[in-house]
Amino acid sequence: MPKKERELSFSGTFATDIALPGMMFASVVRSAVPSGKIKSVSLPGGTGKMELISAADVPGRNAVSMLGTDAEIFCTGDIRYKGEPVALVVGEDEREVRDAARKADVVVELDFSRKKADGERTAIIAARTEKSAGFSQDDFGKAPFVVDETWENAMRPLSMKETNAAAAYFDGDRLSVYAPNQWIHNMRESLSACTGIPRHKISVTRTPISKKSSSAIFQSEIAAAMAAIASIKTGRPVKLSYTRSEQESFVENPARITVRHKTAVSEDGRIIADDIRITADAGAYCPFAEEIAERLLLGASGIYKAEKRRVSVKILSSKNPPRSVKMKAIAMHDFFAAECQMQRIAEVTGISPKTLRKANLDAENALFGGIRIADAIDAVTQSLDPFIRRQDLSATKNDDCRTRKEFPGGFDSSAFDRKFFAYRMRESGTNFLDTVSPSVPNKVGTALACAVEGIGYAKRPTVLRTELHDDGKFVIESFPVSDADWGAWTRTVSDILKIDRTLVFLDPKIDEGKENNWPDTLSENTGIKARLLKECCAETRENLATGIRCASAGADAGGKPFVDAAFAACIVEVEIDACTLSVGIQRISVAFDCGRIQNKPLMEMQARLEIQKQLPQLMEGKLLSCNDIRIQFMESDGEPKQIGNIIDSVVPAAFASAVSVARGRTISRLPITERDILG
CATH class of the missing domain: 3.90.1170.50 (Aldehyde oxidase/xanthine dehydrogenase, a/b hammerhead)
Incomplete structure (x- = not known):
């Protein structure tokens, strides 16, 4: 040594x-x-x-x-x-x-x-938090529609990574x-x-x-x-x-998180009140219970607003092994529930899922500033028009007048709306098992889901320091980052300071006094650091303009909620075989608002890869696939944003809702089982 x-x-x-x-x-x-x-x-x-x-x-x-x-x-x-x-x-x-x-x-x-069952134990609350704004139970008694559902995304990622x-x-x-x-x-x-x-x-x-x-x-x-x-x-x-067994049981064992939405809705689809209750089983111990509760609270409503709202979060300790929570992807539980709830509201009220979402967007939320949410929803729903199958067209044409009559609350002529209402009417009110026959059409369904990526809370400052040496080397003091992030960083430095990318270096040396007093993977947010790097480069350029050759700069951020990556709108179309009852995915369409696209082929490849990762987890005991995946990017001059874990939020929600439409009953939990299909 x-x-x-x-x-x-x-x-x-x-x-x-x-x-x-x-x-x-x-x-x-x-x-x-x-x-x-x-x-x-x-x-x-x-x-x-x-x-x-x-x-x-x-x-x-x-x-x-x-x-x-x-x-x-x-x-x-x-x-x-x-x-x-x-x-x-x-x-x-x-x-x-x-x-x-x-x-x-x-x-x-x-x-x-x-003498209790394995895992059962008197509930011990490890952390809890609540936020309320004008909420009253009386609103539910006055509302024309009340939708009360509990949702759970219990999908378990395939364990393929290096073990602990x-x-x-x-x-x-x-x-x-x-x-x-x-x-x-x-x-x-x-x-x-x-x-x-x-x-x-x-x-x-x-x-x-x-x-x-x-x-x-x-x-x-x-x-x-x-x-x-x-x-x-x-x-x-x-x-x-x-x-590998230990890895799956003690490192990659996901926390069980359930989200209950009780939503009061007006005749025109406006959310009057929303009572959201989130419960998470964190296992025997969880040092980050408070952090998990705060992050679940932050994303509980998804991208939607309510006139009155109450959100309560409880993190429970149990006799189960300590459960795993991926902090940067924890919002997927919030978005899964929020998007499935919006789809269910659309079914109950007869309002188009697209119209319903656009009517309830939280446009005033500073978290979503600059994100073209409505435009992305329009883009992904309009993208279906060139891909409508002949049998879909015939179904929507035959049912078009009936659709407008029975769903006056919000119908437009987009392919998505026509297909959604036609599929919904075809399957609702029928006994599913009575229609299992080779002589009847397959069951079909389509659904929309939306999400933003990277909702988090920078409780502690994220600091970045850089230094331009007199020999022309530009040094960034930071923990190591991924190859993709490093490539983006070197491009940023080269574009702003006109320095050759080979002269940009990373110094991972963290002295005794500079160690983080918080886990690095929670405080070292790459989206925030990318912004801080630009600030450092701009300061260095100003110093150079005044004749200072050896320049140093530093920047920090913290204490506020943030959204550091893309927005996505996704549509999934499914088909249930009328004879075998097997579920198949016909098409997945996703539209991203990622700001300025620096490497479009790479971004598209990443999006497709993330979608393919989701497919084996959607159904228990079955590996699903999809040969028709459509990706589109809404380019702009805004800051480049990462795709990150956003696919984890939109694809499962759209899939579960699409199966609900095809099945004619609500699917509230993933992964879906054969029993869910049979009812």
């Missing part, structure tokens, strides 16, 4: 691929039951020279602490959830170590006084740790507390981060602490890598 190491450095090698001389391997022994008391842990015979490490071997405090939340490194008393770590097996061969961990004998004293891992080496004086850590400051604090090693003698090398979620932040620190304790005891480097 080097004689002198920096306290913080970065590596392009995943922690799972780290190889150190003389390295041993570790695997976690976990509780097989959700409750009880740990009495003892032992290895079965024939395990060779493997070592069993438990709470008794922890030199310091047997816990990792984050934002006032403590999680035991190794369980010593009451078990909090099934799968909680109770010990660590360390040995020379990784396969044998994992096998021994599975066969370890864990003696548990069961608590029969709490950590490697550690203690040379008797200094501890070196390699991990995909997202909060360097807190990791060093936790490692110092559990090992007893002074903070300044702990070096952390950040490896590539494959999962940026709340659980990943915490699990990374727990794995690093385990590897460090094992290295101290064995005197050799130790690497701990999660199995």
